Amino acid sequence: MSETKPTFTSYEKFIIALLATLQFTVVLDFMVLSPLGYILLDKLSITTSQFGLVVSAYAFSAGASGLLTAGFADKFDRKKLLLFFYVGFLIGTLFCGLAPTYELLLAARVFTGIFGGVIGSISFAIITDLFAIDVRGRVMGFVQMAFASSQVLGIPIGLYMAEKFDWHAPFLMIVGLGLIVGVLIVVRMKPINAHLKIQKKVNAFQHLGKTLSRPDYLQGFAATALLATGGFMLMPFGTAFGVHNLGIAESSLPTLYMVTGISMLLFSPMIGKLSDKIGKYKVFLFGSTVTCVMTLIYCNLGVTPLWIIIALNVLLFVGITGRMISASALMTAVPDAPDRGAYMGINSSIQQIAGGLASLLAGFIVSETSTGYIENYPLLGDVVVFAVIITALLMYRIHKYVAVKLAAVAPAGAANSSV
Incomplete structure (x- = not known):
């Protein structure tokens, strides 16, 4: 194992910032649908199940695309692969920004998912290629700040633009920012192709099949499937629940998202450093405990003062973010170097499909x-808590597997300190 670097080089800092900004656009494209939910239910005259389909359509197409491309993921320069799928994602987001009807929006989400769903796995493969395991928690902490940034900047601005102009406006905003990111990838990112020197002479479908069937990897795929459940279940109807059940004024929604996002901007780097210092699974377990407790409280609330909702929402996202950062960092250590792209692609696909379901x-x-009140939200919270508990058990097995794997190539005790 390489020694822990006290600081990142200027190029490494650029890569971290670039991937974080790129993830910001991808995450915002998905997350902005949640606060737009109450607008779309009204403007497009659709039901909750139809809106759920708009959200899941992206996930299903992303999952299918990830599986189809996973076998090829280790056969190309990762920079070229990232650029290809990011351009497709921006085209799909542009279609969302121009869609006049529910049917065309649904089709646009499918197109966007085909390209956008693969980007996360390519980014994680790049991180695994460029950064050692003992600093990946910190890297993931910064990259996962994309989720917080989307709440601090993206969602409030998106909501403002949707109310000021039209619900299409947030998607057009994402396209504008994405064009800048695309130019930076072309101009400043170096080729990432070291993995091409260690590839075995097998075709893409054999590579995919072997990666899918390897027992060591299957437990990671199972954990990922359940890991996606929580956020994907609570997020789509979170805004409608807040407005109609908790009594949040629509004008207060940007405040809720902004305060939560600023809190996550502060906590995400701390969580990343902590996962490198005390162990990724310990941080994951803490995040899971907080998520369970806060989900049970939040989903059973009635009309509640805004300041209490904000405080509870911040705590809930501390738990969710703690799980995401630590799990992402731990998962990067599961695949062997020749399988990283394929593993990350399959992992992302499973996450998207599970999230879609x-x-x-x-x-x-x-x-x-008829009044907009969301029924059965407490039951939804119970399902999420059950999934979180089962995921924690599966992640323990992955934690033990990674510790043994790293111990084989590291001085005694060094591996356990970072996982």
């Missing part, structure tokens, strides 16, 4: 009354 299921669990 979760969103679809959530649309059938909850229902909207």
Whole structure:
């Protein structure tokens, strides 16, 4: 194992910032649908199950695309692969920004998912190629700040633009920012092709099949499937629940998202450093515990003062972010070097498909009354908590597997300190 670097080089800092900004645009494209939910239910005259389908359509197409491309993921320069799929993602997002009807929006989400769903896996493969395991928690902490940034900047601005102009405006905003990111990838990112020197002479489908069937990897795929359940189930109807059940004024939604996002901007780097210092699984377990407790409280609330909702929401996202950062960093150590692209691609696909199923299921669990009140949200919270508990058990097995794997190539005790 390479020694822990006290600081990152200027190029490494650029890569971290670039991937974080890129992830910001991809995450915002998905997350902006949640706060736009109450607008789309009204403007497009659709049901909760139809809206759930809009959310899950992206996930299903992303999952299918990831599986189809996973076998090829280790056969190309990762920079070229990233650029190809990012351009496709921006075209799909542009279609969302121009879609006049529910049917065309649904089709645009499918197109966007085909390209956008693969970007995360390519980014994680790049991180695994360029950064050692003992600093990946910190790297993931910064890259995962994309989620917080989307709440601090993206969602409030998106909501403002949707109310000021039209619900299409946030998607057009993402395209504008994405064009800048695309130019930076072309101009400043170096080729990432060291993995091409250690590839075995097998075709893409054999590579995919071997990666899918390897027992060591299957437990990681299973954990990923359940890991996606929580966010994908709560997110699509979170805004509608807040407005109609908790009594949040629509004008207060940007404040809620902004305060939560600023808190996550502060906590994400701390969580990343902590996962490198005390162990990624310990941080994951802490995040899971916080997520369970806060989910049970939040989903059973009635009309509540805004300041209490904000405080509870911040704590809930501390738990969710703690799980995401630590799990992402731990998962990068599972695949062997020749399988990284394929593993990350399959992992991303499973996450997207599981998330799509979760969103679809959530649309059938909850229902909207004539006044907009969201029914059965407490039941949704119970399902999420059950999934979080099972995921923690699966992640323990992955933690033990990674510790043994790293111990084989590291001085005694060094591996356990970072996992």
